[in-house]
Amino acid sequence: MAAIETEDLSKDFLVGFWRPRPYRALDRLTLSVGEGEVFGFLGPNGAGKSTTLKLLMQLLYPTGGTARILGRPVGDRSVKQRTGFLPENPYFYDHLTAEELLSYFARLFGLRGADARRRVSSVLDDVGIGSERRLRLRQYSKGMIQRVGLAQALLNEPDVVFLDEPMSGLDPLGRRHVRQIMLRLRDRGCTVFFSSHILSDAEALCSRVAILAQGRLVASGHLSEILAFELRGWELVVSHLSDEARAAIAPRVRSITALARGRFTIELPAEESPDRFLHELGSRGAQVVSLNPLRETLEDYFVQSVGAAESRQTGL
Amino acid sequence: MRSIALVAQAVFKESVRDRVPYSMVAFAVLIIAASYLISQLTAGQDMKILKDLGLAAIAVFGLLIAVFIGINLVSKEVERRSVFAVLAKPLSRSQFILGKYFGLALTLVVNLSVMTLAFYAVLLYVDLTTDALLKAAWPAPALDPRLVIAVVLIVAELMLVTAIALFFSTFSSPLLSALLTLGVWVAGHFNADLRNFEAVLDVRPVALLARAVYYLLPNLAPFNIRAEVVHGVPVPASQVALTLAYAAVYITILLLGAIAVFRRRDFK
Numbered sequence: 001m002a003a004i005e006t007e008d009l010s011k012d013f014l015v016g017f018w019r020p021r022p023y024r025a026l027d028r029l030t031l032s033v034g035e036g037e038v039f040g041f042l043g044p045n046g047a048g049k050s051t052t053l054k055l056l057m058q059l060l061y062p063t064g065g066t067a068r069i070l071g072r073p074v075g076d077r078s079v080k081q082r083t084g085f086l087p088e089n090p091y092f093y094d095h096l097t098a099e100e101l102l103s104y105f106a107r108l109f110g111l112r113g114a115d116a117r118r119r120v121s122s123v124l125d126d127v128g129i130g131s132e133r134r135l136r137l138r139q140y141s142k143g144m145i146q147r148v149g150l151a152q153a154l155l156n157e158p159d160v161v162f163l164d165e166p167m168s169g170l171d172p173l174g175r176r177h178v179r180q181i182m183l184r185l186r187d188r189g190c191t192v193f194f195s196s197h198i199l200s201d202a203e204a205l206c207s208r209v210a211i212l213a214q215g216r217l218v219a220s221g222h223l224s225e226i227l228a229f230e231l232r233g234w235e236l237v238v239s240h241l242s243d244e245a246r247a248a249i250a251p252r253v254r255s256i257t258a259l260a261r262g263r264f265t266i267e268l269p270a271e272e273s274p275d276r277f278l279h280e281l282g283s284r285g286a287q288v289v290s291l292n293p294l295r296e297t298l299e300d301y302f303v304q305s306v307g308a309a310e311s312r313q314t315g316l
Numbered sequence: 317m318r319s320i321a322l323v324a325q326a327v328f329k330e331s332v333r334d335r336v337p338y339s340m341v342a343f344a345v346l347i348i349a350a351s352y353l354i355s356q357l358t359a360g361q362d363m364k365i366l367k368d369l370g371l372a373a374i375a376v377f378g379l380l381i382a383v384f385i386g387i388n389l390v391s392k393e394v395e396r397r398s399v400f401a402v403l404a405k406p407l408s409r410s411q412f413i414l415g416k417y418f419g420l421a422l423t424l425v426v427n428l429s430v431m432t433l434a435f436y437a438v439l440l441y442v443d444l445t446t447d448a449l450l451k452a453a454w455p456a457p458a459l460d461p462r463l464v465i466a467v468v469l470i471v472a473e474l475m476l477v478t479a480i481a482l483f484f485s486t487f488s489s490p491l492l493s494a495l496l497t498l499g500v501w502v503a504g505h506f507n508a509d510l511r512n513f514e515a516v517l518d519v520r521p522v523a524l525l526a527r528a529v530y531y532l533l534p535n536l537a538p539f540n541i542r543a544e545v546v547h548g549v550p551v552p553a554s555q556v557a558l559t560l561a562y563a564a565v566y567i568t569i570l571l572l573g574a575i576a577v578f579r580r581r582d583f584k
Contacts, residue, residue: 013584057404059583077406085404091396095333096326104326108319108405136333152401 001071003160003191004033004056008065011051025051027215028065033193033208035159038186040202041195042298043212044306049195050088052212053164056193057085069160081109084158088165088195090149094138098129098148101137102155109156119155127151128177142169150178154185161185163194167201179205203298211302213309219301227296234268237289238281245284249277263289270294319407323415324422331385331423341427344377345434352438363454366442367463367546370435375470375542378428379501382474385423386481387493389416390574394583395490403583410575413482417571420478425471432467439463456548465556466545472563473539477501479570480534486577504536534566 009029012022026048033039043049054060056067058075067074070082092101099120106116124133127147137145146169153161166182167175175198182205185192196202202209203223210220219226233254241264246256254267268277278288351369356362390413393399402412436459443451443458456462480500484493509516510533513526538559541551 013582054400054583057400059400059403061580061582077408080404080406083404085401087397087400087404089397090401091398092401093326093330093398095330100329104322105401105405107322108402108407110406149401 001035002032002068003035003037004031004039004067004069004193006031006052006056006065006067009052009055009062009067010064011048011055011060012063022063025215026055029212029217031210031217031220033191035191036186036189037208038182038192038206039194040206040209041193041212042197042199042202042209042302043195045197046214047212047306048215049212050164051215053085053087053162053193053195056162081156082159084153084156084161086149086153086161086163086166089168090145092137092145092148092152095136097136098124098133098140098151101148102152105152106155111156123151123154126154126181128174143171143174146170147174150181154181158190160191160193163192165196166194167196167198175201199298199302209298211305213306216309218309219305223298226301227298231270231293231295233270233294234272234274235290235292235294236266236268236274236277236281237263237291238266238286239263239289241281241286242284245281245286248284249280252277267294319411320415320418323402323407323412324417324419327389327416327419328422328426331420332426334385340377340381341430344373344431347373347377348431348435348438352442363442363456363458364546366439367460368542370438371463371466371470371542371546374428374431374435374467375473375540377431378424378470378474379477381427382420382424382478383481383494383497383501386420386478387485387490387497389420389482389485390578391485391488391490391493397583399583409579413486413575413578414571417479417482417574420482421475424474424478428467428471428474432464435463456545460545460548462545462551465551466541469539469541469556469559472560473536476534476536476539476563476567476570479567479574483570483574483577486574486581500533501536504534505540506537507533507535508537535562538562 006029009026009031010024011026012024014020015023029048029052041049041052051060055062056069056074069076069079072079096104102120102124103116106120111119127150129144129147129151132140132144137148140148146166150163150166153163163182166178170178179201182192182194186205192205194205206223208220208222209226211218237259239262241262246264249266250256252268252272254269255265256267257265259265268274274291278291281288348370351366351373354365354369390399393402399412403409439458446458451458477497481493481497484496488496507530510526510530513530514520514523517523538555541556543549544551
């Protein structure tokens, strides 16, 4: 059974004050996410990612199509009991502490007394909220609120968790922490559906991704299918590169870029043999610092897919 | 039922920690205390002035609490998007609305109880320090239990106002909700004039429209029995019971309306 299924899911919003007309924010989205998958939902701003998540959380009602979570219609109480949701840029009650907020939510999930206290404490530990848990939320930084948001999404040990831009507002340590949490969720069989702008996170975490542009699904599939991982060339970092050596190699390389402290990055085409090139550079007195293959990244694929969708839209 | 109680509890906790109602209660208590000084300036009328000012302070500051917290209950949650995380929990939208309402009703009852206790403390002080001869001229005893009935009707009126604020805040911004609620409150106190509009303007369609508006708007005048209580005029129990029943029916209709609007609403 698929954990999340949508079929022709669409949403129109009325825009304009005097003569409201429908604006299609999501257009016939058909998706299926298997149980235990980490699924990346990617797209530029305004692509319809948050709209989709809100439709799945029944914060919006669809104009057309259907959506099911764990085989049941969205909004079903039994589904809510088994799902977690982190909204984009979450906001909670100013005058409650993190502990009180989570205790309130835990009781909405049916946890009581010592069980609720234990679960609240454990989930706050997991997201790295320490003694601050007894401070009122109005005193929290954006990153700390994001952690509380993540904690409340994981409170019920969900089978499916929806995270809208989970890395937003987090520092590099916080991002690494969230990535570890998501991998732990995957390891215990939880389905993670997350939207993100940060493609490196999607590349590191997801088994499958979908790319949305202007409300339409423009690509979806396993990363191994989407990215051919074909070699596009080589990237060399060298030092002690003389002006004569630069002039001699210039016609055979794609680019030479000066870095700090006398180092250069050289991009070689895929057909150039790196062994021969390294030998030649050595004979000209240059020292090789590093050599890396260049392959297609998710970012390249994203730019291509979204660019193509936008070109179709504008008719160019 | 448990979910409604949990939401109400969270609203109450959040509200009592907000400084706004605290400052309003403090200000009301200050005015009640100050009314003692004002009453000293009026020979023979001191007790009436004291009671009148005290009850008026409770009503006005209670109204401010009801409107300004009431409109924030839903519209601020939607505006700040805190509603997203809450509605993703196993909680229906109608339970959310009812929990919000009862949480604020509880806040109001607690705040008004504090004001009433302060009011009775001032009355007790005056009672203990006044000569028996002067007391004989009072239309009603200082610690008249009927004052509680007046406060109960103020609470009922404020619960009705809260339901109005909640209804408006399910579909409009906080500022607009406040203005609409205050507008209905003012109209609700003067809508007896609408009923007899044909006496003012003899145009039948206008008179019919005024009559329709009269039946649509809440009639808040019966909730004000302050003058009768202050002057020791008896208020029939049936009148109080009928007013409370009217409040209960009106509140139920408003809550059903708020739920109907909120259940269909999209949260962008």
